[in-house]
Amino acid sequence: xxxxxxxxxxxxxxxxxxxxxxxxxxxxxxxxxxxxxxxxxxxxxxxxxxxxxxxxxxxxxxxxxxxxxxxxxxxxxxxxxxxxxxxxxxxxxxxxxxxxxxxxxxxxxxxxxxxxxxxxxxxxxxxxxxxxxxxxxxxxxxxxxxxxxxxxxxxxxxxxxxxxxxxxxxxxxxxxxxxxxxxxxxxxxxxxxxxxxxxxxxxxxxxxxxxxxxxxxxxxxxxxxxxxxxxxxxxxxxxxxxxxxxxxxxxxxxxxxxxxxxxxxxxxxxxxxxxxxxxxxxxxxxxxxxxxxxxxxxxxxxxxxxxxxxxxxxxxxxxxxxxxxxxxxxxxxxxxxxxxxxxxxxxxxxxxxxxxxxxxxxxxxxxxxxxxxxxxxxxxxxxxxxxxxxxxxxxxxxxxxxxxxxxxxxxxxxxxxxxxxxxxxxxxxxxxxxxxxxxxxxxxxxxxxxxxxxxxxxxxxxxxxxxxxxxxxxxxxxxxxxxxxxxxxxxxxxxxxxxxxxxxxxxxxxxxxxxxxxxxxxxxxxxxxxxxxxxxxxxxxxxxxxxxxxxxxxxxxxxxxxxxxxxxxxxxxxxxxxxxxxxxxxxxxxxxxxxxxxxxxxxxxxxxxxxxxxxxxxxxxxxxxxxxxxxxxxxxxxxxxxxxxxxxxxxxxxxxxxxxxxxxxxxxxxxxxxxxxxxxxxxxxxxxxxxxxxxxxxxxxxxxxxxxxxxxxxxxxxxxxxxxxxxxxxxxxxxxxxxxxxxxxxxxxxxxxxxxxx
Amino acid sequence: xxxxxxxxxxxxxxxxxxxxxxxxxxxxxxxxxxxxxxxxxxxxxxxxxxxxxxxxxxxxxxxxxxxxxxxxxxxxxxxxxxxxxxxxxxxxxxxxxxxxxxxxxxxxxxxxxxxxxxxx
Numbered sequence: 083x084x085x086x087x088x089x090x091x092x093x094x095x096x097x098x099x100x101x102x103x104x105x106x107x108x109x110x111x112x113x114x115x116x117x118x119x120x121x122x123x124x125x126x127x128x129x130x131x132x133x134x135x136x137x138x139x140x141x142x143x144x145x146x147x148x149x150x151x152x153x154x155x156x157x158x159x160x161x162x163x164x165x166x167x168x169x170x171x172x173x174x175x176x177x178x179x180x181x182x183x184x185x186x187x188x189x190x191x192x193x194x195x196x197x198x199x200x201x202x203x204x205x206x207x208x209x210x211x212x213x214x215x216x217x218x219x220x221x222x223x224x225x226x227x228x229x230x231x232x233x234x235x236x237x238x239x240x241x242x243x244x245x246x247x248x249x250x251x252x253x254x255x256x257x258x259x260x261x262x263x264x265x266x267x268x269x270x271x272x273x274x275x276x277x278x279x280x281x282x283x284x285x286x287x288x289x290x291x292x293x294x295x296x297x298x299x300x301x302x303x304x305x306x307x308x309x310x311x312x313x314x315x316x317x318x319x320x321x322x323x324x325x326x327x328x329x330x331x332x333x334x335x336x337x338x339x340x341x342x343x344x345x346x347x348x349x350x351x352x353x354x355x356x357x358x359x360x361x362x363x364x365x366x367x368x369x370x371x372x373x374x375x376x377x378x379x380x381x382x383x384x385x386x387x388x389x390x391x392x393x394x395x396x397x398x399x400x401x402x403x404x405x406x407x408x409x410x411x412x413x414x415x416x417x418x419x420x421x422x423x424x425x426x427x428x429x430x431x432x433x434x435x436x437x438x439x440x441x442x443x444x445x446x447x448x449x450x451x452x453x454x455x456x457x458x459x460x461x462x463x464x465x466x467x468x469x470x471x472x473x474x475x476x477x478x479x480x481x482x483x484x485x486x487x488x489x490x491x492x493x494x495x496x497x498x499x500x501x502x503x504x505x506x507x508x509x510x511x512x513x514x515x516x517x518x519x520x521x522x523x524x525x526x527x528x529x530x531x532x533x534x535x536x537x538x539x540x541x542x543x544x545x546x547x548x549x550x551x552x553x554x555x556x557x558x559x560x561x562x563x564x565x566x567x568x569x570x571x572x573x574x575x576x577x578x579x580x581x582x583x584x585x586x587x588x589x590x591x592x593x594x595x596x597x598x599x600x601x602x603x604x605x606x607x608x609x610x611x612x613x614x615x616x617x618x619x620x621x622x623x624x625x626x627x628x629x630x631x632x633x634x635x636x637x638x639x640x641x642x643x644x645x646x647x648x649x650x651x652x653x654x655x656x657x658x659x660x661x662x663x664x665x666x667x668x669x670x671x672x673x674x675x676x677x678x679x680x681x682x683x684x685x686x687x688x689x690x691x692x693x694x695x696x697x698x699x700x701x702x703x704x705x706x707x708x709x710x711x712x713x714x715x716x717x718x719x720x721x722x723x724x725x726x727x728x729x730x731x732x733x734x735x736x737x738x739x740x741x742x743x744x745x746x747x748x749x750x751x752x753x754x755x756x757x758x759x760x761x762x763x764x765x766x767x768x769x770x771x772x773x774x775x776x777x778x779x780x781x782x783x784x785x786x787x788x789x790x791x792x793x794x795x796x797x798x799x800x801x802x803x804x805x806x807x808x809x810x811x812x813x814x815x816x817x818x819x820x821x822x823x824x825x826x827x828x829x830x831x832x833x834x835x836x837x838x839x840x
Numbered sequence: 841x842x843x844x845x846x847x848x849x850x851x852x853x854x855x856x857x858x859x860x861x862x863x864x865x866x867x868x869x870x871x872x873x874x875x876x877x878x879x880x881x882x883x884x885x886x887x888x889x890x891x892x893x894x895x896x897x898x899x900x901x902x903x904x905x906x907x908x909x910x911x912x913x914x915x916x917x918x919x920x921x922x923x924x925x926x927x928x929x930x931x932x933x934x935x936x937x938x939x940x941x942x943x944x945x946x947x948x949x950x951x952x953x954x955x956x957x958x959x960x
Contacts (some may be wrong), residue, residue: 088860096853131895132851135924138946139857146946292909294918294940299958328915353941356932 096136100145100185103129105517107178111171112520123166126174127156133181137188144195145184151206152177158210170209175521176202279367280347282336285359290330295354297334303350308340337365450547453508457694460501461790467497468811505692506544512590512599513541515554519561519588526565533572533583534565540590545597546692549669553599553689556662560601560685561586563659568605568683578680580604596671596713597691602684608677610634616643635675636773639663667771667822669693670711670805688713696791696818698808700784701767703748704756707816708780709789709808714821716768716775718783723762736766736777743768743777746828748819751803757781771822778824791818803827843960844868848878848892848904849922858891861949862956875899879907882914889960890919891943894930902930902937909938918959922947 110126113119130153137145152174158164180199187194282304286297304310318331325331338347344362351360471494474487516538527534545553569575569584576582589600610631617623617637629637637643641660666673671689690696690713698709725737726745734745745766749756758764758781766777789808794801794817805820845867849855852873859869870887872878874896882890890908894901901921908914918940923930931942943955 089857092853092856092860095856096851099851099853125897128850128895128897131924132854135922135945136851136853139854139948291916293935293938294916294959303958353935356935 093140096140097185097189099136100133100181103133104178104182104185108175108521109517111175111178112524114166114171120160123156123160127153127160130156142184142188142193144193144199145181145188148177148184148195148199148203149181151203151210152181155206155210173202173205173209177206277339277341279365280336280338280342280344281363281365282338282347282351283334283359283361283363284336284351285333286330286354287357288329288331290354290358291328293353297330297332300350300354301334301336304336304338304347307342307346308338310339311337313337448507450508453504456504456507460497460504461694461792463497464501464790465809465811465813467493469813472811501695505546505694508547509544509691510547510550511542511544512550512597513538515550515557516541516588516590518554518558522558522561523565523586526562530565531571532565532569534569535583535585537585537587538589539587543590543592543597544691545590545689546694548693549597549689549691552665552669553687556665556687557588557599557601559659559662561588564601564603564605564683564685568603568607570606574606578606592691593688596688599687599689600684601687602682604682607679607681607683608635608638608675609679613637632675633773635677638675639673670696670713672771672773694791696789696808697786698789698818699767699786700816701780702782702784703752703780704754706752706754707784707810707814708748709816709818710767710769710778710821711805711818712786714769714771716770718765718767719777721761721764721766721777726761734761736761738768738775738777741775743775744828746776746778746824748778748780751824769821769825771825774825776825776828778819789816789818842866842868843888844870844886845889845891845956846870846872846878846881846887848872848875848890848896848901850874850893850896854893854922857949858952861952865953867956875901875904875907878904882908882911886913887917889956890914890917891922891956892919893922894934902933902939905934905939906937920955920959 106129107126110122110129113122114126130149134146134149134153137143137149155164155170155174159166159170164170176198180196180202183196184193184199187196284297284300290297301310301312313335315333315335316331318333319325320331347362348355351358354360467490471490474483474490519538520536523534523536564586569586570578570580572582575584585604587600587602589602591598613634614623614629614637617640618625620642622637622640622643623629639659639662643659663673666687666689669689670693671687674686674688675683676686677683690711696709697712699712699715701708701710719738721736727735727737727742729735734747735742736745737743745761748754749759756764756779761779764779764781765783767780767783768775768777791806792808794804794806797807803820803824805818805823807815807817809815845862847855847858847862847869848871849858850873855871855873859871862869870881870885872881875892876898878890878892879899890905892901892904896904899907905919905921908917908919919938921930921934921939921942922945923934923942924945934942940959941955943952947955
């Protein structure tokens with residue numbers, strides 16, 4: 083049970099890794115367009131390679147199989163046997179999409195191969211079947227497996243051609259781990275099950291021990307398969323004074339009787355056969371004499387076939403006499419080409435790869451729910467600390483009390499720091515969201531036949547994971563919009579005296595307790611007249627409504643608004659901008675547009691850094707304390723009686739500068755008894771959301787402080803007008819006002835008012 | 841005393857899989873995410889077996905094996921490489937660098953343990 087759970091967790095890590103790997107592949111492939119870069123190809127290759135390996139290990143055969151073709155193509159690009167063409171990059175990008183889809187399917191528990199993957203797979207195969215373009219001197223056709231592009235096998239294997247083939251294991255790339263262990267490759271039907279007498283001649287290279295391969299290990303394994311007799315040949319052993327214990331000067335003939343296949347033998351010697359001479363021979367026991375003869379022929383030093391125990395003493399004499407020069411001559415030809423193969427180019431590139439993509443190698447992966455629990459605990463700690471603080475204030479002064487106060491001051495500082503660092507755990511750089519744009523912009527600009535340069539700035543700016551996730555789609559929409567409606571065609575740009583390449587800039591930076599994200603283009607800018615005309619045509623505003631510039635731009639956020647002359651498949655169906663604004667408002671942020679005709683537009687989104695805490699202003703109405711987000715407050719004023727007006731329909735207005743603001747009586751909304759019902763005796767908090775302002779009537783302003791947001795819907799239920807609650811130092815609960823919903827409620831109630839489109 | 845195994849892989853999932861399997865079989869496991877990390881560990885501590893991936897950033901498995909063999913304390917420590925079925929050239933390179941043997945990916949836990957038992 084726990085094994086399954088643990089495995090499930092590990093597989094989950096594999097999915098996350100695959101996502102990251104696919105992102106890295108995509109980013110790398112896009113960078114390839116600017117010219118082939120060895121390091122980039124290596125990074126892409128490695129990502130594909132890891133996904134393939136993991137998929138195979140964790141039982142996702144389809145992913146593994148599909149990725150194999152991707153890896154093959156990348157490998158050819160990497161070692162230069164195939165050029166990097168735009169076409170191939172395009173197919174690889176599609177392959178990344180297909181892999182993403184397959185990973186998603188696997189994650190949902192329904193692993194499979196979607197139709198798109200088949201299509202991309204065919205294109206991959208087609209590319210792989212094309213003759214490789216750079217006229218490489220290598221004669222062989224495009225390889226099915228990367229191994230084929232490697233240097234030729236050393237001739238060492240000439241003596242035993244079969245083991246090489248076995249070592250490659252050309253079986254299906256993905257063997258499901260769930261299947262019972264079958265360490266051996268499928269046995270040849272011929273010899274299986276029959277008693278066989280195998281004679282194995284094993285002439286290891288002198289360097290055998292350097293790789294920690296112990297012949298005894300192989301012999302023990304052989305002995306486990308049947309009855310084993312071993313004979314050692316010691317002629318090669320040098321004089322005792324010259325002996326190097328780290329070198330192997332022995333060779334063996336092994337006789338094994340048992341139901342053993344050649345594959346089983348080859349498997350045992352798999353690790354050493356590349357630089358040793360090994361032959362396997364089936365002995366017909368009915369004709370032993372011929373056998374001895376063949377032994378003598380193949381092993382030039384095989385003359386004395388004697389028990390190994392005694393030999394070592396005699397060996398030096400024999401060795402020096404004349405056999406010694408012969409022994410190295412056998413392995414020597416094997417080794418030289420093997421060594422030279424090592425220094426061949428394929429090795430050079432991976433070794434020199436210093437990937438920049440791996441910046442987060444030092445990061446740990448933590449489940450979000452664990453971090454949430456931690457944040458919650460720290461919130462409690464803050465409350466405790468503030469309770470203690472209040473207690474200390476209430477007690478008479480004394481020596482001990484001074485110490486207590488000092489301790490509390492420390493506690494306060496530590497708590498604050500702890501809170502900050504815990505909150506940082508769930509902060510992620512905005513590059514996670516920005517990274518998808520190079521691809522998006524590239525594809526859209528092709529579709530729209532526009533030339534666009536995308537600039538990303540402030541990619542390392544961090545923000546809360548949840549905010550990051552929720553801001554992704556709105557950003558995509560804004561970028562699409564800029565490309566479609568903002569930036570002009572190259573011809574139009576040249577006609578306007580601008581460079582034909584439009585610039586789209588995404589920028590992120592911290593400002594106060596907020597993060598600001600800007601989507602900026604140097605396109606045509608917003609056309610005020612066109613927006614106004616469209617809004618009037620759609621009946622979104624009254625014909626004579628006087629609107630400020632900002633208010634006009636804000637019209638594009640209204641539901642059902644679109645100025646695109648032709649609806650394109652990129653954007654411009656008029657759904658979206660309103661959703662964009664709603665998403666941003668839901669996150670406690672707001673969006674602002676500035677634009678200059680002919681010069682471009684900038685959309686500026688301001689978001690809280692986190693949804694877990696809030697910079698709050700405490701305010702009091704009668705006996706109740708409320709919290710309002712500091713960012714939504716414009717200012718607080720003591721109203722002059724002559725600035726207050728009442729209009730028919732029961733609406734009260736406050737003249738703030740040149741604007742009439744509706745007055746929102748909190749005590750009426752929440753049914754509580756205020757200190758005074760007379761507006762002139764209270765304070766008006768001017769708050770803004772979505773470009774709409776209201777004046778909220780309260781009795782008193784209290785402290786400004788950071789509050790930990792406790793969800794209402796999780797602990798109670800969702801209440802319109804309230805965004806949540808927080809707990810004071812004295813344990814009482816204060817409700818947090820939801821300014822956007824208060825304003826929209828209010829607007830719905832007083833439809834007949836106020837020179838504003840709503 | 842249980843044998844200590846150093847497992848080196850840049851993929852966290854593979855590392856965890858290997859580590860999980862080995863720990864359940866009673867081995868002590870040390871993990872490293874690339875060759876550099878593994879080498880740094882090896883400079884101060886010894887293990888009974890090294891199990892390394894080949895394709896890794898910073899320092900690949902073959903360079904790691906080569907570097908480890910230069911250390912006196914690692915001269916006779918078995919080192920296994922995890923390779924893919926397509927990695928014949930890698931096997932030979934690894935071999936020449938001093939690797940004891942290899943384990944072909946994908947593999948299952950039983951195979952992993954069987955292979956390790958061969959050399960320990």
